[in-house]
Amino acid sequence: MEFDRMSSAGYLLNYSARLFAELLRNRIAPLGIVPGQFPALLALWEKDGVTQKELLATLDIEQATLANTLTRMERDGLITRKEHPADARARTIHLTERGRFIRDSAYQAATQINQEALAGLSEAETKAFLDSLRRVIGRIKEDEKSL
Amino acid sequence: MEFDRMSSAGYLLNYSARLFAELLRNRIAPLGIVPGQFPALLALWEKDGVTQKELLATLDIEQATLANTLTRMERDGLITRKEHPADARARTIHLTERGRFIRDSAYQAATQINQEALAGLSEAETKAFLDSLRRVIGRIKEDEKSL
DNA sequence: TCGCATTGCATAGCAAGCTATATAATATTA
DNA sequence: TAATATTATATAGCTTGCTATGCAATGCGA
Numbered sequence: 001m002e003f004d005r006m007s008s009a010g011y012l013l014n015y016s017a018r019l020f021a022e023l024l025r026n027r028i029a030p031l032g033i034v035p036g037q038f039p040a041l042l043a044l045w046e047k048d049g050v051t052q053k054e055l056l057a058t059l060d061i062e063q064a065t066l067a068n069t070l071t072r073m074e075r076d077g078l079i080t081r082k083e084h085p086a087d088a089r090a091r092t093i094h095l096t097e098r099g100r101f102i103r104d105s106a107y108q109a110a111t112q113i114n115q116e117a118l119a120g121l122s123e124a125e126t127k128a129f130l131d132s133l134r135r136v137i138g139r140i141k142e143d144e145k146s147l
Numbered sequence: 148m149e150f151d152r153m154s155s156a157g158y159l160l161n162y163s164a165r166l167f168a169e170l171l172r173n174r175i176a177p178l179g180i181v182p183g184q185f186p187a188l189l190a191l192w193e194k195d196g197v198t199q200k201e202l203l204a205t206l207d208i209e210q211a212t213l214a215n216t217l218t219r220m221e222r223d224g225l226i227t228r229k230e231h232p233a234d235a236r237a238r239t240i241h242l243t244e245r246g247r248f249i250r251d252s253a254y255q256a257a258t259q260i261n262q263e264a265l266a267g268l269s270e271a272e273t274k275a276f277l278d279s280l281r282r283v284i285g286r287i288k289e290d291e292k293s294l
Numbered sequence: 295t296c297g298c299a300t301t302g303c304a305t306a307g308c309a310a311g312c313t314a315t316a317t318a319a320t321a322t323t324a
Numbered sequence: 325t326a327a328t329a330t331t332a333t334a335t336a337g338c339t340t341g342c343t344a345t346g347c348a349a350t351g352c353g354a
Contacts, residue, residue, distance in 0.1 A: 003254050003258070006281060009261050009280070010167040010264070013163050014168065015284060016164075016280055016284050017160040020156070020157040020287070021161065021311090022291075022312085023287060023290070025312090025339095034340090035340085062341075062342065062343080064303090064304080064342075065342070067303060067304060067305085069341095089350070091302090091303080110157065114155055114157055116286070117157070118283065125279060128279075129156070129275075129279040130154060130156060130159060132272060132275075132276040136268070139265075139266060139267045140166040143264075144166075168342095172342090181310090182309085183310050208311075209311075214335085215334090216310075234319075236319045236331070237319095237331095237332055237333075238333080295354100299351085300352095301350070302349085303346100305344100305347100306343105306346095307344090308342080308343090311339080313336105315336080315337105316333100316335070316336095317333085317335095319331080320332095321329080322327100
């Protein structure tokens, strides 16, 4: 009556994010990776051999979340971690051969999912949609600072 | 280079959903509730005394997720569960006084958050944005069926 | 250079989502 | 009506996010 979920940006964003994640999960399962590993993989495909701290700086998650994700990625044979040559606290993160190998298929999967999910929108609508998303994100991050 | 997160609907949706949830979490913390309880509360404020199955039918989550959320809501003193008069397998779900009491403040908090987060968009842009979200959701759910 | 602050990472513990499976009660059917 | 199927809910175990905290190594200032 008074609060319609389907008119609430917060609700719609949560729901669509879950649907997207599910789609992606199904699509990349054959590659042996899961959605939470995607951002870290993207970053490592760009630049390998970095420390956790350097990797973290390129991602929008918390340090503890990344540490746990990296542990699972190591368990799954996607990365290895070596001692840092100069700082015994740090470790450098390296893609395994498998981690490197799946790159193209993973890109393709993600690109396809985005295309399919947005297939109902025109090119102009898609542009506006992504732009609105970026502006909403920017707005919330501004807001947070002023707390 | 080849895959820019900030142009990926999936990434932007995940990120904005997390930011929204964080905002909501902070805003409703004083009420003693958390974001995951919101949809169930909305439904119960509309109609109380229902079974888990009836409640589930109005939500977009899985049965097991709801069962766990209800257990936490009971622990937190928001609901109680009574034996169903006619079916010993089922239980009816009832808001406590506290669960009923926070209704208006919770509505207000959610409404405010939506407004603030969308404050950078014009009315027309907001409309288009919500409409795109609903269309994307619809599209993915269609897709899923044909798997 | 010794002591303290900072830094890099890990761990604990929680929420909220999922799938798969268990359990008990009810309903159906041979 | 006895055996079987279905239904309502709960539980186990996983991921992905979070905050708070621990711990060891490094860096810096007196």
